[in-house]
Amino acid sequence: MNKLIKKKDLEVDRDISWMYFNRRILDEAANPNIPLLERLTFLGIYSNNLDEFFQVRVATLRRIVELEHNVRLHKGHSKHILKQILKLNEKYSRDFETTFIQLKEELVKEQIYFVNESELNAEQIERVLLFYKESLMNSLFPILVSRMTEEPELNDKSIYLAVKITNSEHKKDRTKKKEYALIEIPSAEFSRFLLLPQTGEGTCVMFLDDVIRYCLPSIFSSLNYDHYEAYSIKFTRDAEMDFDNSTYQGVLEKVSKGVKSRKSGVPIRLVTDRNMPKDLLKYIEKLLKIEKEDAHISGARYHNSKDFMSFPKIKRPGLKFDPQPPIPKPTFDDAVSLLTLIRQKDQFLHYPYHSFDYFIRILREAAISPDVKEIKISIYRLAKNSKVIKALICAALNGKKVTAVVELLARFDESSNISWTKKMEEAGIKVILGVDGLKVHSKLVHISSRSGNIACVGTGNFHEGTATVYTDFTLMTAKKSVVDEVETVFNFFEHPYLNPIFKELIVSPIFMRKRLQAMIKTEMDNAKKGLPAYIHCKINHVVDHKIIEKLYQASNAGVNIQLMVRGNCALVTGEPKLSENIQAVGIIDRYLEHSRIMIFANGGDEKYYIGSADWMERNFDRRIEVYAPIHDPEIQQQLKRIIEYGLKDNMKARVVDGSGKNELNQEDELIAPFHSQKELYHFYKNSYESYSPQIVTKLKI
Helix, strand or coil, X not given: CCCCCXXXXXXXXXXXXXXXXXXXXXXXXXXXXXXXXXXXXHHHHHHHHHHHHHHHHHHHHHXXXXXXXXXXXXXXXXXXXXXXXXXXXXXXXXXXXXXXXXXXXXXXXXXEEECCCCCCCHHHHHHHHHHHHXXXXXXXXXXXXXXXXXXXXXXXXXXXXXXXXXXXXXXXXXXXXXXXXXXXXXXXXXXXXXXXXXXXXXXXXXXXXXHHHHCHHHHCHHHCCCEEEEEEEEEEECCCCCCCCCCCCCHHHHHHHHHHHHHHCXXXXXXXXXXXXXXXXXXXXXXXXXXXXXXXXXXXCCCCHHHHHHCCCCCCCCCCCCCCCCCXXXXXXHCCCHHHHHHHCCEEEEECCCCXXXXXXXXXXXXXXXXXXXXXXXECCCCCCCHHHXXXXXXXXXXXXEEEEECCCCCCCHHHHHHHHHHHHHCCCEEECCEXXXXXXXXXXXXXXXXXXEEEEECCCCCCCHHHCEEEEEEEECCHHXXXXXXXXXXXXXXXXXXXXXXXXXXXXXEHHHXXXXXXXXXXXXXXXXXXXXXXXXXXXXXXXXXXXHHHHHHHCCCEEEEEECCCECECCCCCCCCCCEEEEEECCCCEECCEEEEECHHHCCEEEEECCCECHHHHHCEEEEEEECCCHHHHHHHHXXXXXXXXXXXXXXXXXXXXXXXXXXXXXXXXXXXXXXXXXXXXXXXXHHHCHHHHHHHCC
8 A cells, every 4th residue: 555655645734724724714704604704704714824835834935935945955845835825925915915816706795895095085085194193103113225335124014105206397406216115014003994985875995005195205205306106015034043052042032033034034926016117116126126036916006905804894794704702601690619610520621603702711820829830830831911810810819829931932922932931931831842863732721629629621722802703612621530631731831751651641752643543444444343433533734654555555455534634634535445435625615624523433442532723744753732531421421512513504604625626615505504513503592402402682692
């Protein structure tokens, strides 16, 4: 079998598969069945994802291509992949523009108008000038780049207006010919969108870019010019951090300097207004040192569309999703002590269907309970005003021993984690800054108590913000065999030279790959014996070659493999004599599917796991990840329901087969529509109502 599998032929490149995933988000923006302003949000998500993809993955590919060229390696695979990505990006960019134009036309029908600087009426002009004078003016700092001798330090998280300043034909002073300037659009300080006085019953919205365009004569009034042209540009830098490992600095100092090094990363993508004059474009390319190999996208008037994620709230029915408040958990609400409740029976939370506040309640109770001696937690990402940290600090102030394992290298959250580390250390919390050579990505809590220890194992970060939009799962258990092994993981964080043994937990890089391969092998053996043999999983990414090879072998052995894969998927499904027993779907919906769930038939005695790891080489070999077994039958049934609903979805699930077609999961059009996230919400709501119908009205669900 090994001889038959050639990675280049039977797997989709991980970065190409990522482009297919992001395309599914763009398809949601074009979906006429979604409320208009939610479709704008999907455009923002697509754009934000693309920015990070270029900063990380495309930048890495570009470095590989350059290295292969320098050492005269002519395999050309990386260069070929890079060309494919740029080709797909060009196509998707055109589709993005088309979608935005369609959305603007549909918004007009709802009397919502985008107004530019040439379309203002007298009242709107007054509003723009007042906003400029009172607020915007002192946040604009033009850089006259045509007068500079060195490259200016520019921020690739912002967009800029590239301005060409000249005198008109009738101007008498012809001594000055032209100048070039850059103005950073301060969208970090202000909303990207300015609401203008209404026209009748309509709502008028103006891009901040256009506000600045209108005010250019005031901005450059001292330069004695009278003609201004401004074009939006956006560039992306390589986000790889540079570390100086030759020094004896601590981890905190090295990461802090590494974050700063991003500001001088090499530009790898430039997006410009296609109407920009050639002389100005040429000047900008030279200024940013954009090379032929870099992505150069000639686009429309506006860039940085991630700002659509924070589009102004317009109170108009039907423009946003109907509210879906978290469903209460009566067992939690009725419990005097959540820690006691967990000791009696395993509990779970499924965000955002349930509120993250319940998890905060557990930490808060632990922080003040006289029985609790110690709290340990692993941290990857945190909310801006984290209640998790407040609970930990509260525990430390109450005399509890608190240990926080913080991963400083959580990409793009490094600065935030450095800041939280300092605050926790000031409060007396013991902070462990990860493990040298490994990323700590597991989501664990261990609470030591005189009444019995408790552990929490999650699929997502302990983050109040993402818990409202990411579907994640948290197990809370007092089962000694599991709780003791969670404590062993924390001991490994402190003493990584130890060689721990795990029977309940599946831990990387300690045997996770081998355990997963062994469980797949068990399904193959059971299929040959005629026993139940299937693998049903919900995962974010499937790109590890060895695991894919094992799944192909399992398919050929007759194992039924059903996957929910949100993001990268290198599998080619449905191929005769290779993967005909493998099916995969990807769901893009109002909530981002993030939980990781594994179910193995195990000959009829099913095994259930939840955890933090995707099926990627980095997760198996270079990260500390944890899958925990689920023993409670009620929780097992809930995990099975989540996967069954996702596989049954024919409204939001798209077929992930390696082709990039992203067709809806609709084999039989006669089957009634099934929307998994809505159905799960209704299931939890109905379960709650049947438990305590007398208080449902208070919640206005």
